[in-house]
Amino acid sequence: MGVGTKTILLQFVSFAILFVLARLGLSYFTDLQGLWLPVISAVVATILAPQFKVFKTDQGDKICVRWIFLKKIKVLN
Secondary structure, three states, X not given: OOHHXXXXXXXXXXXXXXXXXXXXXXXXXXXXXXXXXXXXXXXXXXXXOOEEEXXXXXXXXXXXXXXXXXXXXXXXX
C-alpha cells in the first residue's frame, strides 16, 4: 500500500469517526431532523478532522498531520 493511499484512508477514517460522533451527539442533544442533521454533522466533522498530507523528502515520502488541536505540524513516519 502506497503512502498516498494510507493518507487517503487516514483522512477518511478520521472524518467518518467524527461524522458519526457528531451525528449521534446532535441527534441526542438537539431536535434536528431531515437533511439538516447530516449536513451539520458533515460541517462539524470537516472542521474538526485532522488533515493528512504527503511530502516528498530526500529520505522518502513523509506523512504530516495538521489538526486544529495541535500547535505544530506532526510528522508520522
